[in-house]
Amino acid sequence: SPHKAHLAAVNVSWCSTWEIVQTVVNGTLFYTYSVCSIETTEQDNWLRTTFIQRRPGTSRVSVELSFVVRDCNTFGGASVACKETFNLFISEADADVGTNFRKGQFRKVATIAPDEVTQGRVLKVNTETKTVGPLSKKGFYLGFQDVGACVALLSVRVYYKTCPSTVQSLAVFPETVADALREVEGACIENAVSQATPRIYCTAEGKWVVPMVQCQCLAGYEATGDSCQACKPGYFKPSVSNDLCQVCPDNTKPSASGASECLCEEGFFRAPSDPPTSASPPSAPRDLTSMTLPGEGKLQLFWSPPLVTGGRSDLMYSVVCKLCDEASCIPCGEKIRFEPGPTNLQDPTVVVSDLDSHLNYTFTVEAQSGVSQFSAERPTATITTALDYTDPPKVTEIHLADRSPTSLSLSWTPTRRPPAHINHRYELMYRRKDDSTEGDVTTYKVLILDKSFVQIDGLLPATTYTFRVHALGPEGNPGSYSLMHVCISVIYTAYFLIMTFSPDQHKPLKMYIDPHTYEDPNIAIHKFVTEIDPSVIGKQKVIGVGEFGEVFRGVMKIPGRGEVPVAIKTLKPGYSEKQRQDFLSEATIMGQFSHPNIIHLEGVITKFKHAMIVTEYMENGALDTHLKGRDGEIPPYQLVGMLRGIAAGMKYLSDMNYVHRDLAARNVLVNGNLECKVSDFGLSRVLEDDAEGTYTTRGGKIPIRWTAPEAIAYRKFTSASDVWSFGIVMWEVMAFGERPYWDMSNHEVMKAINENFRLPAPMDCPSTIYQLMLQCWLHERLKRPRFLDIVNFLDKLLKSPESLKTIADFDPRVSIRLPSTSGGDGTMFRSVAEWLESIKMSQYKESFARAGITTMEQVLALRHEDIRNIGVRLPGHMKRIAYSILGLKDETSSLSVFAV
Known part of the structure; x- marks a missing residue:
């Protein structure tokens, strides 16, 4: 706490009618200076302190007064000339003038008014502190002027503050x-x-x-509390820093106290450019393992750094490949390629490609440093491995083997044969190709086959079909997506059209596949999602609760990247198989998306007792929660940039013929760079194969406040209904997380929308942004903009920031959903705290109380500058409070949102 020092004893001399009086306060006897001349007007009673010396360098002092003032009303008719205040004066001097007293030498500091006046026998003691300055002379006197009050001065304390040594x-x-x-x-x-x-x-x-x-x-010293202590024997510190002393490295001599280096033992040395922490070459790499990569002839080697590094920072690795038998080993040859190379590797991993099938390769990894050249030993780690062909091969050709008017037989050839102990399966997907429908229809029939041929019956004559084939691994993991796209027309005249595209020519279709079309959901999971080893996942803290269980913040160990923060959704114990499939279906959907504004799925854990979904971690959480309380902190330009990211993610989903169904600010996540990413695909569904591209729900819940009217009325969803939802998200963002339609019920919301009511512009919302909201809320869905149009429009606004300066009209009675002049029972708000809570400004309760604003009558009298002086600084908060007061003054402001 601040140090306070008395400047002088405050002995008080008096003149006029001030008297020394014995007074009992709270059972304690005090000697006070008192005056009570109230019978006549024009009182001028003075009290002056002795000379108070000013400490050099002190230009201001604090004066703390303790006093009692009697209520003038207690004197009845004799109170005509009574006052309830007195004045504080100061006079500076370079020497003590003794009893020489002239009022003209004093200047007024303040009028002292009590917080409480005394009415009965119980004295109400007031304490008030005033800052006096600037002071320039050697000392000063304090003067107290009474102009007709009944006042008793209990104590005067004069002090200044210092920052202590x-x-x-x-x-x-x-x-x-x-x-x-x-x-x-x-x-x-x-x-x-x-x-x-x-x-x-x-x-x-x-x-x-x-x-x-x-x-x-200094070198050889470390910080211990508020001092620098010499390093203990056996420790050293090489340079001027705030680092701690370090233990002398291995193979060095014990150091003396305060050492800046540890000398090497005989037979060990360091180069002049080496740091003093290095004293020996590194030991061998540890935990050398391999993993087959997707593609032909690729594997990746991983290892852990050596236990002993010699304290050096120049650690590197080299890899040597050999083909060995029982008799000898020969180099693998120049055909084998290393990425990034076989030597000077800084990271403990390397990718080896162009390997042959079924050959055993021996890889030797050596750790090296700047002193390895002086060591006779070469510590290495060795592994012998072959390609693991659980990774399925590619299918590059599909052949028409036989046909009839309503059936055909197909066969295909993989790029390589699997080992005898592995039996690859194949996934065949086919559908009709309707040339009259714009775009690609996304409903396929899926067959899982054990052989590389099939006969398909029940085809329609004179109809074009599209076929796709994937090879599947033993656990259902898919092969490469560079597959064949074959269209075959089955016609009675036995005419066939076969279109074959090579992998290099084939352009992948933008297509979402509904996991519910799979007879076995586990196949869909392994097809689209990466299985994660539970040992690389570590939970840290619960950050939420989802529909199926808790959500954790955690880390995931990724080779070459270290520990990466992730979010982990868990499945609560006691789940049914259906709950498990529903839980994992969201991951199956997310696994098909790859876009910077769509939440990224790292993978799932299904081969463990507790299933988990692992996604990237978004530091700032849900968008609506992040925005609340930041009104006025984030400029409109940055808010528009966040909206642009959401729109880009939705355009990507729309291009894949995918409808989200539950787009809302609560389902958009924000990372540390304020990038927004669409998430929560629990309610989402694929577009069915109909003329309008709509989806009829199976009776699930609909988020009314975010849902388009045609989706509410007919339970059908399109990308146009997602555009309506995006308009609501825009309103949430510009209103800093306000709840759409405020406290209206769902029934009131539906009624208002059908009567053409639309949410009003939020406070300080750019007019161009609000006009885009209204376009998203057009009743005819075909007239609403597409997400492509929205992204282009927002890009133009961001390139021309001046277009955001024009603000849309704002009606506070509607936009803040003010409760007007009354509380919930129709009466005036019972307190200032109740009023502030109603407009979500509860954080200013103490500020209003400190300013003495304790009644609603005082609130109604506040002006703009008064609100600032109370301590409200954020522009958005100032406007909210000012508009609320405007609504309180308006007698018609109690009308409902419909009346307005």
């Missing part, structure tokens, strides 16, 4: 008078140095803040 950041700073914010110079403590003079600021409240130019301990 302190040691901070290994620098010592002297005691400093806390007169105003000032910069103070200090000096480094013993055995510490700095490049510049240490400095720090002393505030007017006697607190040290913002230390600058940190001191650092």
